Amino acid sequence: MTAHVVQVTIDLDTLAATAGAATRGPWRWEQFRYGPPNLVGRAGEVGIYEHDREVIEASHTGGCGCRAECTLTLEISPEDRAYLETASPDVVLALIDRVTTAEAALKEAGQP
Structure with missing residues (x-):
């Protein structure tokens, strides 16, 4: 079975800002x-x-x-609403994929 890959653009600055403002x-x-x-x-x-x-x-x-x-x-507060809207499941999954890829590259390069 082939996985369906969706390209998602992640605005890490916005994600960090809304996460920082949320509860x-x-x-x-x-x-x-x-x-x-x-x-x-x-x-x-x-x-x-x-x-x-x-x-x-x-x-x-x-x-x-x-x-x-x-x-x-x-x-719900405007800040928490913005965070929930920003951190949609597709964004979170893409972020996880990005971190996993970076960790694999570091491991392959011999870095902890």
């Missing part, structure tokens, strides 16, 4: 007993005062206790 990782889904899950990351000063920060926060507009008849709203 620090690691990101994880946090499920509460009631309501939808939130995607949370880390905020605050590393090693001094760190805390969870919502990357995507789902809020429930109704008081009925049932999501079937209510509207859910997802809130």
